[in-house]
Amino acid sequence: MEMQTQLLSGNFELSIKNVNNKIVGDEAMQNKYNLENLVISKPEELIFGTAPHPVECGHGLVIGGGQVYPEINFTLPSMTIEEKTWKEVRKQYTTIIEEVCQRAVTLESSGIVVEFELLPPMTINPEWGAEITQILRNTLDDFYEKEGLRSALRVTPVDVRDSERPPRMRSGKFWEKTYQSFEKCAEAGADMLSIESTGGKEVHDEALVHGDLAGLIFALGSLGVRDMGFLWSNIVEISARHDVIPAGDTACGFANTAMVLAEKKMIPRVLAAVDRVASVARTLQGHLEGALGPTKDCAYEGPYIKALTGVPISMEGRTSACAHLSTIGNVAGACCDMWSNESVQNVRLLSANAPVVSLEQLIYDCRLYNTAIAEGKNYSNNYRRLLIESDIHRDPQAYVLDPEVVIKISQKLINCDTPLAMTFKAVKETINIIEKAYQDKELELNKGDVRWLGLLKNQLGNIPKDESSLLERIQSSPLGDKFLPQEYGI
Amino acid sequence: MEMQTQLLSGNFELSIKNVNNKIVGDEAMQNKYNLENLVISKPEELIFGTAPHPVECGHGLVIGGGQVYPEINFTLPSMTIEEKTWKEVRKQYTTIIEEVCQRAVTLESSGIVVEFELLPPMTINPEWGAEITQILRNTLDDFYEKEGLRSALRVTPVDVRDSERPPRMRSGKFWEKTYQSFEKCAEAGADMLSIESTGGKEVHDEALVHGDLAGLIFALGSLGVRDMGFLWSNIVEISARHDVIPAGDTACGFANTAMVLAEKKMIPRVLAAVDRVASVARTLQGHLEGALGPTKDCAYEGPYIKALTGVPISMEGRTSACAHLSTIGNVAGACCDMWSNESVQNVRLLSANAPVVSLEQLIYDCRLYNTAIAEGKNYSNNYRRLLIESDIHRDPQAYVLDPEVVIKISQKLINCDTPLAMTFKAVKETINIIEKAYQDKELELNKGDVRWLGLLKNQLGNIPKDESSLLERIQSSPLGDKFLPQEYGI
Amino acid sequence: MRLIEELKKAVIKGHANVDAAYPPDMKGQPGVIDLVNKALEENVELKTILNKGLIGGMNIVGEKFSSGEYFVPEMMISAKAMKGGLNLLEPLLVKEPSQKLGTVIMGTVKGDMHDIGKNLVGMMLEGGGFEVIDLGVDVLPEKFVKVASKHPDALIGMSALLTTTMENMRETIELIRENSLDNKIIVGGAPITEKFANEINADGYSNNAGIVVDMAKNLLKIDNK
Amino acid sequence: MRLIEELKKAVIKGHANVDAAYPPDMKGQPGVIDLVNKALEENVELKTILNKGLIGGMNIVGEKFSSGEYFVPEMMISAKAMKGGLNLLEPLLVKEPSQKLGTVIMGTVKGDMHDIGKNLVGMMLEGGGFEVIDLGVDVLPEKFVKVASKHPDALIGMSALLTTTMENMRETIELIRENSLDNKIIVGGAPITEKFANEINADGYSNNAGIVVDMAKNLLKIDNK
Numbered sequence A, B: 001m002e003m004q005t006q007l008l009s010g011n012f013e014l015s016i017k018n019v020n021n022k023i024v025g026d027e028a029m030q031n032k033y034n035l036e037n038l039v040i041s042k043p044e045e046l047i048f049g050t051a052p053h054p055v056e057c058g059h060g061l062v063i064g065g066g067q068v069y070p071e072i073n074f075t076l077p078s079m080t081i082e083e084k085t086w087k088e089v090r091k092q093y094t095t096i097i098e099e100v101c102q103r104a105v106t107l108e109s110s111g112i113v114v115e116f117e118l119l120p121p122m123t124i125n126p127e128w129g130a131e132i133t134q135i136l137r138n139t140l141d142d143f144y145e146k147e148g149l150r151s152a153l154r155v156t157p158v159d160v161r162d163s164e165r166p167p168r169m170r171s172g173k174f175w176e177k178t179y180q181s182f183e184k185c186a187e188a189g190a191d192m193l194s195i196e197s198t199g200g201k202e203v204h205d206e207a208l209v210h211g212d213l214a215g216l217i218f219a220l221g222s223l224g225v226r227d228m229g230f231l232w233s234n235i236v237e238i239s240a241r242h243d244v245i246p247a248g249d250t251a252c253g254f255a256n257t258a259m260v261l262a263e264k265k266m267i268p269r270v271l272a273a274v275d276r277v278a279s280v281a282r283t284l285q286g287h288l289e290g291a292l293g294p295t296k297d298c299a300y301e302g303p304y305i306k307a308l309t310g311v312p313i314s315m316e317g318r319t320s321a322c323a324h325l326s327t328i329g330n331v332a333g334a335c336c337d338m339w340s341n342e343s344v345q346n347v348r349l350l351s352a353n354a355p356v357v358s359l360e361q362l363i364y365d366c367r368l369y370n371t372a373i374a375e376g377k378n379y380s381n382n383y384r385r386l387l388i389e390s391d392i393h394r395d396p397q398a399y400v401l402d403p404e405v406v407i408k409i410s411q412k413l414i415n416c417d418t419p420l421a422m423t424f425k426a427v428k429e430t431i432n433i434i435e436k437a438y439q440d441k442e443l444e445l446n447k448g449d450v451r452w453l454g455l456l457k458n459q460l461g462n463i464p465k466d467e468s469s470l471l472e473r474i475q476s477s478p479l480g481d482k483f484l485p486q487e488y489g490i
Numbered sequence C, D: 001m002r003l004i005e006e007l008k009k010a011v012i013k014g015h016a017n018v019d020a021a022y023p024p025d026m027k028g029q030p031g032v033i034d035l036v037n038k039a040l041e042e043n044v045e046l047k048t049i050l051n052k053g054l055i056g057g058m059n060i061v062g063e064k065f066s067s068g069e070y071f072v073p074e075m076m077i078s079a080k081a082m083k084g085g086l087n088l089l090e091p092l093l094v095k096e097p098s099q100k101l102g103t104v105i106m107g108t109v110k111g112d113m114h115d116i117g118k119n120l121v122g123m124m125l126e127g128g129g130f131e132v133i134d135l136g137v138d139v140l141p142e143k144f145v146k147v148a149s150k151h152p153d154a155l156i157g158m159s160a161l162l163t164t165t166m167e168n169m170r171e172t173i174e175l176i177r178e179n180s181l182d183n184k185i186i187v188g189g190a191p192i193t194e195k196f197a198n199e200i201n202a203d204g205y206s207n208n209a210g211i212v213v214d215m216a217k218n219l220l221k222i223d224n225k
């Protein structure tokens, strides 16, 4: 923990909150994150279904306790959300949750996790989000009682602080609404709280499309970490009051934006891969504040978080193609504890509504994971190898998710002095490892990616490493007026 | 072959056509289907990716030659097909095929099979079906030339003979249109021809909802087999003239209707399982006429066909949940040579249009199959076991797709005197094997299914086994006026 | 009444008459026909036989189906057994309008051959006391208009299973209205959604055969006792 | 002309001036600013510098991006380098309408904060010679109307990334028309389809920043030379 204090002071809380949580096992939280050692230090122990610090939630689901559970997400079809459509909105969610639970029963799923990701108007009007939470809660309870379906509900308010430019992170209406949304959803029956938080994104977006490495590092390692500290100390506090699990965050607005842009050939894949690992210190900060996992499904930095902290992680891959295309559809599952579809609109497909279709696919995926676990080491290792081998040689973004690589890089991330130093380390090691893999013909890269590997190395050599010089450089660049330093405690 | 002559005479052609086809290997076709021995007689040889009689087609794809290829299917979103919407129809298919090919290139698929399943107006107007075939052909060729994407095109006219009740199978406008549709699509650039044919379905539908086993057996083992003989001798003849592959048929209108009804809890699962195996003799008849495989994706009777004849098979499972929900999402892949999504409308999902999403999922599935094959026996056996074990103990429909069970039942299906006898045998053996598995606690059944297992056994004991007595019984029942005997050469 | 309870049970079990082999465990016991005859001999009120015995039994069958205990074939068998009993009563019942609840015109729309769902809905309606005129599959809009104009009070039920034939429902409804017919219209089939049903101005929609009888009663303003 | 070719190449490579570190392999060589200055000294016609050198270079950059050779950051750098050159020319160019191709008002609609796509489109339009008025994100319909009424000839471009904000495009277009403004309107963003664009009466749609410049020229009837 001590590592943090050097850089981040003031409103940045470093001790882990003593949450009245349902964590399994009785180790003192303090010991878990000393970050002097990896919690998982052998690649072969970074596996699916089992996490050193499992989390119990909902109707007795133990995440990371030896099974992989499906995490189903869904959203509205094309429609507006307002007073006059609200009845229809309620109806949509009512239908979705009933159909989804019914299918889980038919396919005899041993349990499901439902994620409700609020849409912006539901956070701006916190009662709305709470109302839907309540609907989902009731149906899940009904199915537990009548059909014995075990389940847990993750609720994810929107980070509406991102609604102004430059955004206010610690003050103003939007922060208040975000806070209230957590509070009300927790009251209304969430089992876990999450968010896709956006602190630093206003700088990151701009830096990304300019391929500006200094901007990316600053956005993630300084602004991002600072905001995660502020935000998650609050979420942990709310969670403790309502006896719910503060689960985890994701670098979605950062590294997934990069991934999607790389998919559209807008930025090089190597940049997206570097950005992914650069997001680790940022997402980690939530756990230093007391987030217990499972991490958010779309946090592909999850394997790093699992190695560093031992919390269970949710991941998504081929079955989330409905929400974003990717080149990491299989390897993403190598060490997941939940397996998600990310999101799908409630539209009718030939067989059923899309959320039901997604759930069915997730359940079959989980059957494979869980049968492999049940059949023993030989099977689970073999299956895991297929997941890994089938992806990692084709794309650097897949390569950095190989558990071997995760552990190798994570080894370098411990014992860093500050989160910013950790972020620099992540960038450097990732560039090196990708370069080596390319040279060893372990990894294919196309011409543009090779060119960019050089450009990135070049850039990295010219970025000041201490926070104040970096800040100075950013403030004197066009990125300078994108953010408000005081909103990050700077 | 001799087995057929006893029952089915006249317009029923029994010798295998000497097709000018691209089959790999040089065995005489005659030897392949003696049906005195299984072509694959050991369960461990009924595996994914490899078939004893692979088929080469399209741009050098070898189906069943050691790799599993994705087979992507798609259909129009909600819209009518007529003169005035035709421009939009063309545009839909043009966009779909371009997007799909582009994604296959990005994900470095080693090849794809595209299935174009005509919609009824495109068969009624054979030029329309041919026009779309041409569009697909051209785009596939472009991508082969420009990007090196290997591919093959399967075209599947609709069996519009089913448009009247009772249907005319061998005469009249609808049969003529079906015939012309094959002809024109072959000319327009299909690499393979298929159909989901419906001979006997008019009886089968009715028998199914009445749970009438005599009607099911008669529909499949007598009417179905007779029509397959007539229809496929024609398709084989057309294929020979145009140098395309006569691929295969499916009991979709029969056993898949049963599966979908079982999914909706309308009929018992044991009935659907029995109906599946009862459809083997019917689908087999196409191959006795000269169909070379791959069987149609939705022919879940494929594993039996593969064991009996050695032709490669296309299958579909969890990734076809967009088209029909099922309880056989994993086991369906245990011995597939192609892996399909069955069908999906061209609707926009959050990431991309649904056909692109399906293709991405199929490609990741195929990466797993093919990585397992590449890593060697230990891996492919282990993975195959996961696919099987994860499904077969929960549903009789899954249980009868376990390669062990497939081989066990198939052993009993050879050396039958007639296709009808084969169908009776299939029903009897399936009932016995399900009963035993239930008693041995190898298979869960719910109360209704157990009740029905008894009812089916009971019925089977009271059905006359020879075709003429069976015909008499059917004709004196309400099923009697559903079909025209002369349209089946009776 | 013991006898009526027995009759109800015979309907529920689908046992048509003493000789019927189905269900195996009731072979040799009196079936629906036998019991109706017996009730007639004993001068039980016609209404009681009909409402408590036959329709009462079918209601239980419907419930068992909804709860997943029964499958369609069992429902079919019970429906057939019940009809056997009904045939005996019909000549005796005064032909009052009260006796048939109402008429429903059913059909699968133009271009579409799927009829399993439509038939199921038709069967439920018959079981619920409606007269069903089944126009079959691939029914042209003109045909619906023609039949509807002869039955101005009938409910019209349309089924479509293809996304490419859904639009023909709209066309059909438009033609019906253009012909100044104000029959109530209900629609269904796998691709149909409530939203779509509203959009094409249908009066009712269901994806569930189970609730169709109640819907029909509501729309035709029949007392739902 | 060698010089103009050199200038074009500097734009393509994104080399702003002799001191610029990017791209590493051109460090020390003259950049766009140096070459524009040199061309001015040599009295090359302004039009040639602009159209053949600067815009000509950017066109190639656009092509390289479309073909997958270049990424967005490279396009950004080239655009910036080009702008540096443009700044030198601007005071010298007579302020004729011919010189700016036209004006585009860009914004992400009400309730929606996604702006990467919108910015990209804006950049392409600027690169193609348009003046872009960027209203930012979460733009109320009233704001579009206000700005459009000041620029009656401007093209309006709207972006939406959420299925829940798509409908706000319709609302915005309706308000614009209600205010009797007849600006041409184009729309885009991941969930938007051509069908939807037609439905809400937009004048143009694209899911591809590459073709937006041509679309804008067509709609504003600018000679597409």
Ligand code: B12
Residues within 6 Å of the ligand: A350, A351, B075, B076, B117, B118, B119, B120, B157, B158, B159, B162, B196, B198, B201, B205, B252, B253, B254, B256, B257, B260, B261, B264, B322, B323, B324, B325, B342, B343, C111, C112, C113, C114, C115, C116, C117, C118, C120, C121, C156, C157, C158, C159, C160, C161, C162, C163, C164, C186, C187, C188, C189, C190, C191, C205, C206, C207, C208, C209, C210, C212
């Ligand atoms: C069985 C079936 C067939 C059988 C039809 C047998 C028959 N006699 O009906 C056969 C094999 C012939 C067939 C043919 C075709 N089919 Co088909 N078929 C199916 C299948 C598997 C099941 C349909 C079914 O009977 N379901 C069971 C019944 C009970 O459910 P239901 O109809 O939805 O009815 C319920 C409710 O909807 C409601 N309801 C229904 N009607 C009504 C009416 C009213 C008034 C009310 C209130 C309620 C109501 O109550 C019912 C009870 O709960 C579906 C797949 C699926 N997943 O649904 C495809 C499906 C409908 N078929 C499809 C296709 C493509 C075809 C063909 C074009 C295939 C081809 N290329 O040859 C042809 C078309 C023929 C034609 N012109 O119509 C597609 C449609 C795709 C699309 N674009 O729309 C589907 C969805 C399959 C798929 N996933 O691709 N098919």
Ligand code: B12
Residues within 6 Å of the ligand: A075, A076, A117, A118, A119, A120, A157, A158, A159, A162, A196, A198, A201, A205, A252, A253, A254, A256, A257, A260, A261, A264, A322, A323, A324, A325, A342, A343, B350, B351, D111, D112, D113, D114, D115, D116, D117, D118, D120, D121, D156, D157, D158, D159, D160, D161, D162, D163, D164, D186, D187, D188, D189, D190, D191, D205, D206, D207, D208, D209, D210, D212
């Ligand atoms: C980046 C991103 C974000 C970033 C936005 C950063 C930014 N400054 O823009 C952040 C993290 C902040 C974010 C937030 C949210 N997002 Co977001 N986001 C994305 C993501 C990953 C990429 C979008 C993108 O930039 N694409 C790249 C650009 C270049 O493409 P494009 O915008 O489509 O533009 C191209 C064309 O469409 C066209 N075009 C675009 N505009 C215009 C305009 C004109 C006139 C023309 C001609 C052409 C045109 O040209 C462009 C170039 O080719 C998408 C996922 C996806 N698969 O698209 C989700 C996505 C759009 N987001 C989604 C969601 C749900 C959200 C949140 C609600 C999440 C939450 N629960 O917190 C919030 C909403 C905030 C708000 N009020 O708007 C969903 C939308 C789902 C839905 N129901 O509609 C998506 C689809 C993700 C998903 N699969 O669930 N998001």
Ligand code: SF4
Residues within 6 Å of the ligand: A252, A253, A256, A257, A260, A298, A323, A324, A342, A343
């Ligand atoms: S779709 Fe993927 S990229 Fe997008 S918002 Fe969800 S996770 Fe982030």
Ligand code: SF4
Residues within 6 Å of the ligand: B252, B253, B256, B257, B260, B298, B323, B324, B342, B343
């Ligand atoms: S969806 Fe399934 S059941 Fe249906 S038509 Fe296609 S294959 Fe046959």
Ligand SMILES: [Zn+2]
Residues within 6 Å of the ligand: A196, A250, A252, A256, A298
């Ligand atoms: Zn996300």
Ligand SMILES: [Zn+2]
Residues within 6 Å of the ligand: B196, B250, B252, B253, B256, B298
């Ligand atoms: Zn089929």
Ligand SMILES: [Zn+2]
Residues within 6 Å of the ligand: B073, B117, B297, B298, B342, B343
């Ligand atoms: Zn199919």
